[in-house]
Amino acid sequence: MRSFELSPLKNKEIPSKIQELLTDDLLNYVIIKDGHIIKRELSENFSKIYIDSYENALPDKINVFLDTEFCNDYQDDAYEYNVENVNSGLLIHIPRNIRLEEVIHIFYIQENIDLVSNTRILLEENSELRYFEYLYNETSGSINFVSNSIVKENAHLSYSGISKFNEKSVINITRNNYVFRYGSSKYNIAEVNDGLTDSKTNIYLQEEYATATTKTVAITSKAQEASFTQLIEHNASDTEGFIENYGVSNDESALIFEGVGKINKNMKRSIARQSNKGIVLGNNARLDANPLLLIDEYDVEASHGASIGKIDEEQLYYLMSRGLTLRQSERLIISGFLSPVLRVLSTDTLKANFIQSVENKTQ
């Protein structure tokens, strides 16, 4: 990766919408705005790990992150642009045998520059991290967000996030994840952007017994177009990958899910499963799900499925027969539908914030 210059920060103010989320029960967070860390509240336990922006990273640390052959191999236009023009990002390094039960919350805020963010997370052997990210902006902008994570032997990563960029944004998100022997990754991402979105989650199971689950919840509204691709590639035998997509498309928006389970030759006894569920809410909305299984080996288990439709009439009737209004019933069904991500949010304020975003987009 090229060295880069940070544009100076205009002010250190935290946007009020983010400030609202910083309740007393939200522990352990870092706020990074236009590439600069503006607030850092971490408990004693986090002193065991390394977390900093590129700006402050020590040279020997930077090398730990830059010498990761996999991340540099990934080929994609947006990704290459990111590597060339990076102006923000974090380095998170969890040393061997360190298991952090507390969730670390990272708020990435875009304000005055086009954001080109590249975060690298490295979990050494037998370590554990629970990571949550909140991507946010208020003005217009172009967003190119990349996160690369490496989960080494018997390490466990829980990666959750909410992405909430506004209508005038053009958003490109790539999350790459490499999992080694006995390692596991769990991705739970809620995409409630209002802007044009292209989001990819790529998980590579590099060694035997690696497992990964990726769940994406996405809601599109108005004239928005958004595409969400999730890939799990099995590069070793005895690996397991699960892809789940939950989508709601409202108004005249278009939402596309691409799920790819790829098992390469000789990767025996691997399991690739995926399910796609969608509710088409708007009369002129579209929701496409393309579940793919690309399998070059016989001795595997694989399944895929997609069910897309309007809100179930029988469910509505059932809830209404207990006195819930049509609107209340729809809200309950949609929030239930999106619950896989709701469950992983750590504070009630964050949950309420997510539900509010959902309601704004499903009106």
Added chain:
Amino acid sequence: MSTLIINNLYAEVEEKEILKGINLEIKGGETHAIMGPNGTGKSTLASVIMGHPKYKITKGEILLDGKNVLKMTVDERSRAGLFLGMQHPSEVPGVTNSDFIKTAVNARLEDGKSVSLFKFIRQLDHAVTDLKMDEDLPHRYLNEGFSGGEKKRNEILQMKMLNPKIAILDEIDSGLDVDALKIVGENVTKMKNDDLGLLLITHYQRLLDYIKADKVHVMMKGKIVKSGGLEIIKRIDTEGYDWIKKELGIEDARVIEEEEQKRFMLGSCATKDALGL
């Protein structure tokens, strides 16, 4: 005390007439049972009273305490005091039982008011214990993965929590084993009071061993063809429905024909599509 009056009710589904002039009056404190063979329109009647969107009313009226029920939406009917324990309750993944019931209880209160959480949980706990259901039930998703018996008990649980004026239980006994039937029967019997009007829909007299009915109606061909007391149940129990058919001079009591076998078409696999195979 509430009164539900059904006058000369005709209803159809997909242009097929199913109800052909139903007359029925249920007062608070009374328990009515509607019996009859399969396909005679019993469940249709229940769905029509609750307002299922599939059915079209072509004639007649339904009045609850003088108010026109047919003009109300489904949720308005519920809030007015009608309750239908369904034969096949929907599963709603992601919505917990307790969230759902709480929303339903709150929907009955004035705007902006809500039930005290403590009181609600205590009440729900009691109901769960009474019905001998799993303690984790409130946290499970609504009917998802419930056994047939659990679903039926869950309907009774909701009835307990919502306290309706007129409750219709549509084949609440189907899919229940004897123990579960006993529990359901006892709980419904315990709920009986001078304000609650009950309408039980069933094939079997078995349910009526546990919930005593005051009036029994037999439905055939979309009509109530016989009304009376418990003596009808006894006769159906020993002789079946043939004597009634004979009295009426009909052979087939059904009004709903077995659904034509649906034709399935196998869609092409999305992978093949995407790869252009």
